[in-house]
Amino acid sequence: MRCVGTVVRGIRTPIVKENDDLATIVIDSLMQGKESEGFEFQDKDVVAITEAVVAISEGNYVTVDDVAQDVQNKFPSKNIGLINPILSRNRFSIILKGIARGMDKITLLTSFPADEVGNGILDEQVLDESEYNLGSVITEEEYNETFGSWKHPFTGINMIDFYRELIEAEDCEVEFVFSNDIKTILDYNKDILACDIHTREKTIKILKAEGATVYGLHHVLAEPIGDSGFNPDYGVLGSNKATEEKLKLFPKTGDTLVNEVQKRLIDLTGKQIEVMVYGDGAFKDPVGKIWELADPVVSPAHTSGLVGYPNEIKLKYVSDNKFADLKGDELKEAIKKEIKEKDADLTGQMITEGTTPRVLTDLIGSLCDLTSGSGDKGTPVVFIQGYFDNLAND
Template sequence: MSRMVGTVSRGIRTPIIRSGDDLVEIVTASLLDAAASEGFALRDRDIVAMTEAIVARAQGNYASVDDIAADVKAKLGGGTIGVIFPILSRNRFAICLRGIAKGAKKIVLMLSYPSDEVGNHLVSLDAVDAKGVDPYKDVLTLEQYRALFGYEKHPFTGVDYVAYYQELIEGCGAEAEIIFANDPRAILPYTKDVLCCDIHTRARTKRLLKAAGGERVLGLDEILNAPVNGSGCNEKYGLLGSNKSTEEQVKLFPRDCQGLVEAIQGRLLEKTGKHVEVMVYGDGAFKDPVGKIWELADPVVSPAYTAGLEGTPNELKLKYLADNDFAHLSGEALRDAIKDRIHKKDGDLVGQMVSEGTTPRRLTDLIGSLCDLTSGSGDKGTPVVFIQGYFDNYTTE
């Protein structure tokens, strides 16, 4: 009988990971134990992925609020600092804001509106339209914002992030002033020392500010990009990708993990004789249609992956073939014709109508999103994901 199952994604349980743990040994042993327990076997081109959180934890890549404060003060002067375009997150940004505020006398916090970069809304677009506000050009003070929109709370968390961030800043001993704008240059009348907290648009934001007269202009990727008082760091991403560990500590995005994925690939080849692809994943890249949140708060989906995961899918659209080229066929004749077309497909289908509607995204972004949904973000206890059949197609037996 022909094979009836395509892609399978399994969450793999592991021990709780602590600083200093050997992830090569733990990931390999956990996967092989799961295979023995559940009765599946590894195959060539299977995929093993581990969440960035366990990699950073094993590395001991942590920093304190005071470490953040020291770096901010040293690099931005410790006076009035513009903090612009942060995401609205208790887990991702609030603890970073505490460190930033401790490193300054005054914070001018500039929030984008109606939503942050990853889709968390302060107010709805409909509310902005109803009030006749143009978010592309209008700069609002806190008083104007409250008069227009009142005290909106996030639909999922129930938090008024405007009040929450103001209280965090003031609780750290800094003065707080809040404005709302979407042009980064709107911060410059308040201060020329600016910390850009956006993630995926940070290069443009910094470029515009520097061209418009910003003096000390940095991004979160330039805070804790080297150790401070013996702290962890991330040379490439700094504070980007960090999240709350304790009330006084952040876990940073993992560093130098290319060697890890290659070592796990080598260990699995040694143990099983199979060439398995390996990657580290963080947030998936997808949008929630209800909450409107675009999930990707990490700087990248995958900071490290083995060579076989490079590139984008090269797939034919089966329904296009069935409805167009082979509309006159059915049953076994249709199956055989489609299989034959797959066997003969070009190595690069970009721009061809027969591939229209397939997903034009990088493999690591697609696979990372699948992994993120499989492992979840709570108490599943499966920080390793094992995927089989991802590279199969309709012809694979």
């Protein structure tokens, strides 16, 4: 009888640079890991590659000047309303630097008390005790007077101060407005750049219906400026700071990569191995309240065997209800039989209550993001075995 279920291994690789043969690096690193750790490949193993090394290997970079030129092309007035950017030095500051470089004035509207992914912008206790509420429109002067001394407890930075200094350093005027109603921006400007990630299509639809000219960050660098990088699906969404003058974009060749890696691994091992590219893991930190999904999707590319949702029964529910009178080996065998005979689609059945209703690539991507981390582990490839197994697999 098997005593171990899912096994996850972070796979160390060489440091990936532009124009490296990433497929070969991934496969060679896996084979070295196999020799080192003594594992054997199995059907339905999963190889996951972090989006960062995919984008680096394809050289998918843009400069601050590229961002400035594209935004200026879209907004020749050089005066825009910019709404709901995330409050992140890594994720948005270089984008904002480019926007400011191309504009003369920005009216920046942000939600409060936090941005879209949970980065705080003010002290919520002070908000509760103030004259303002979540339906208020707060001016920059009012914010400074009531909340301006606030600094994020993790970073020690007030992002409004940080963004103001960044914008003004590009000789661009800025005015901040704090509102949870996106239509507030229409009182200031009808040329609008929507910077939200997961609600961007709804935002654009609402504001266009009010007669505004609206683009989203997914439209910025959706096509190259000269010989720059670009992403046709996500633009600068999912990008990260590379240097003070350069952004690494979300990868655009992931589909080609995952299919090539899968084919070569099947040829080498004879096993049906699935492959995916992953970014942020879409989980929420209960202390910092940050939702870890600044990327537009968890997995921008994956092989066909990773499409779909889990189809699992809740063992506790079955044990406590259908087999409440059984114990020990008799209970275990009854549950194994239940698993083997479960419907191919359990959607809506009580027997699934309490299982996680998320797509497979989101679940696996979260597992991978937590495994590889965002620091110095040096494991941009994650190898997962037994993820699709259950108690009935001996």
